[in-house]
């Protein structure tokens with residue numbers, strides 16, 4: 001049976017708190033941990049499949065123009081080469097399905113350098129790679145490619161509807177204190193540890209693909225569309241995903257190319273993107289230019305709030321980095337202007353990278369807030385505390401919860417925040433200037449439709465199944481914990497199976513919605529099972545206690561196998577995001593506090609201490625939640641100090657397309673990260689009272705570091721990343 005709940009109103013039942021197994025929230029180790037660290041967990045490219053051919057992608061070497069010829073003969077007689085699958089033939093397939101946005105673009109038109117053009121298939125990977133290098137492609141190159149993302153004048157379009165209230169210009173000119181500053185951020189790459197990879201198999205009817213993907217229910221549709229197949233004839237398998245960070249939300253070129261090749265050749269084909277191809281051909285986070293205008297009265301209360309961003313994407317792409325997403329609800333100011341313009345560039349597709357919007361939007365906003373605190377001459381924490389609105393400033397709806405003040409106070413106390421106005425250049429240790437900075441964290445709470453199946457077996461063990469993915473976040477573990485708590489089982493007696501599109505469609509992993517959405521589906525299925533158990537015992541669900549494999553009613557206990565009498569109980573939970581998102585503004589909150597040292601001679605910045613206090617509703621697993629926050633803070637260090645994809649201004653080529661040159665923080669760049677979770681129940685968030693947490697730790701983190709640099713040495717930087725050359 002299926003139990004459905006649409007999140008139309010707050011769910012105050014607080015069912016999980018009434019359970020007694022005591023496993024929810026516990027800092028359990030990840031259930032998938034041993035398989036991953038021993039190497040028995042297979043990733044997409046690692047399946048040993050008989051007769052598997054190897055494909056290597058060939059990508060465009062011009063930024064704009066047309067492929068006029070692909071000389072297949074130039075490689076077909078090379079050793080081991082089986083076929084050249086050109087974009088034309090992939091095109092024919094994609095057109096049949098009428099796909100909206102196939103990642104293998106449908107025409108021979110080249111829109112960016114790095115765009116997949118063809119696939120060379122050979123018996124071995126080395127043979128395919130060599131032939132791919134030698135494949136002769138002729139282009140007609142256009143001379144009007146737009147590749148300088150920093151050019152002042154670029155063709156732009158406005159994304160969505162700007163928010164305009166009152167008169168911001170007047171508020172700024174009449175304000176007791178105002179800032180009008182422009183911050184910039186550079187392109188980022190998700191750079192997941194596991195590159196995008198696929199093995200496609202075709203049996204004449206069904207296409208089965210081992211791939212590394214975040215959102216199987218959508219990915220099945222995308223692939224079916226691209227191949228001209230019915231979705232029921234496509235099966236995707238992603239039981240283990242080595243990181244995604246948004247780059248695996250949609251199918252990448254390897255999935256489509258391997259599938260076309262497998263269908264055409266009638267044998268399995270594997271395609272693994274090189275690290276350079278992950279950088280050049282999958283997607284990027286857009287660079288941003290963000291103008292922040294803040295007007296405050298003499299007490300530091302915001303009267304005007306402006307956040308206007310320019311981001312970029314390829315012509316025709318619908319995504320625009322939503323840098324103003326948090327600015328919509330975070331701070332007050334009756335005079336508001338929020339807008340996003342998208343420049344059209346011939347650079348790799350821009351898409352969702354961890355915390356699209358807030359990740360870079362908050363680092364700019366929190367820098368501007370720090371500047372305002374300096375101008376007013378008040379403590380930056382105090383400035384935030386004075387600007388916590390009671391209701392959503394534009395929509396005039398209530399917040400489902402608004403624990404920002406608690407995060408600010410908890411974080412400040414834990415860190416030992418030196419209260420008062422900042423006094424730059426106050427502390428010097430040898431050649432190092434020392435300073436502290438803080439920032440607010442916030443990320444919108446998203447939900448997504450999800451189904452999960454829970455089966456209680458006659459022996460009293462249970463299984464959870466959903467096409468939900470675990471991209472390294474701890475999904476296997478928290479879904480197991482929810483089922484174990486609801487059914488009164490030891491976590492060892494719950495088997496969680498994920499990442500197979502033949503299982504009920506979960507929410508997928510994205511937008512931090514996985515835990516509250518698929519978690520709620522598991523919860524609903526367990527409620528259905530509890531009801532059926534209660535019926536067998538002639539009691540209500542509320543009277544039924546399930547613990548350690550026993551059901552207890554009115555003082556009488558019975559072991560589950562005795563109660564089940566050989567029967568198996570199966571339920572599907574179906575959770576939907578309902579009307580609640582229109583009646584409440586719901587978000588996760590937090591606060592960052594950091595201490596940095598800035599070298600007076602080299603401009604090198606060392607992050608010496610970093611504290612984050614976060615609220616994400618009910619914590620489902622303290623360890624995995626804290627790990628997510630830490631991961632976000634590490635991204636924050638990278639965003640603040642080192643991460644940027646640099647494009648060659650003449651050819652649109654990424655100059656640093658690998659992890660040797662695209663600098664993410666390594667162990668020595670990261671100090672002890674101190675994360676504290678402030679407990680909360682948010683009944684409007686989900687029936688679990690839980691929200692997401694995966695993206696929260698990055699949202700604003702880089703801003704805190706920039707603010708600490710200013711406090712240390714008096715240099716105000718607005719162009720991320722803050723590399724030594726900009727500080728000196």
Ligand code: MOS
Nearest residue numbers: 246353354510511
């Ligand atoms: Mo996330 S960038 O929505 O996977």
